[in-house]
């Protein structure tokens with residue numbers, strides 16, 4: 631395969647950083663982005679990445695300006711929509727502003743960045759868009775309402791996007807990740823900022839304990855995860871010669887979540903078929 635030039639959001643840590651290092655190691659070029667001061671990306675620059683400041687919550691007009699300046703120095707072949715964070719809390723307690731902040735980054739940030747690059751992909755009739763979903767977009771868990779809502783929304787949007795853009799030569803893929811060992815579950819990183827209702831005190835405590843127990847013990851290895859995702863884009867390694875699925879779960883925990891959901895959904899279809907069909911006009 632010819633050398634590709636990637637654009638990755640959220641490269642200051644975790645999967646984004648692993649993406650950049652692995653893309654370079656596999657012989658491709660990459661524009662690594664992070665919000666704010668890009669001196670945080672100096673180690674990636676030294677490794678060979680171009681570094682650019684990009685906050686995915688910026689207005690579309692601003693992201694388009696960033697995209698245009700990146701494209702001045704050459705075409706982009708792959709966009710990885712990676713930036714994201716967890717806004718946690720009980721669904722009733724989380725404020726409208728907190729929900730909006732979570733959507734601004736995890737959902738609208740993805741849409742804006744994709745919209746900024748799409749004209750370029752349409753023009754060259756090729757391009758690959760990677761979306762980072764979550765097991766939280768397969769099944770919800772207590773305390774994860776805002777985050778899961780964004781990842782479910784992302785999946786719905788992606789399903790439409792994929793069908794709308796395939797005929798333009800644009801490929802896309804949603805990876806649904808289980809728990810991977812990054813700083814995402816670090817208490818200094820996720821947001822848990824609404825606790826006002828007594829009845830949720832106990833469950834809030836349990837959710838925090840769960841996140842704490844996960845931090846540093848997540849089963850997923852970010853390096854192995856990004857290797858698979860890059861294989862899919864480059865159609866090599868585990869993806870070589872195979873028909874690719876529309877979405878791929880990554881991590882054994884995500885596999886269990888998806889299996890359980892699939893079995894439950896199939897059972898509902900089978901056991902309730904008469905009721906479900908019964909609402910049609912005769």
Ligand SMILES: NC(=O)c1ccc[n+]([C@@H]2O[C@H](COP(=O)([O-])OP(=O)(O)OC[C@H]3O[C@@H](n4cnc5c(N)ncnc54)[C@H](OP(=O)(O)O)[C@@H]3O)[C@@H](O)[C@H]2O)c1
Nearest residue numbers: 640642643644645685686713714764807809810812813814
């Ligand atoms: N790790 C997991 O278990 C897991 C599971 C499922 C899905 N994911 C998804 O994987 C993606 C990467 O997360 P991660 O696990 O690598 O966590 P991470 O280490 O916390 O990295 C998240 C990255 O997103 C960046 N970011 C946050 N808001 C941003 C914004 N407005 N503009 C630009 N960048 C922004 C962060 O930058 P700052 O340093 O500036 O905050 C950071 O670089 C996220 O979409 C996450 O939802 C992760």
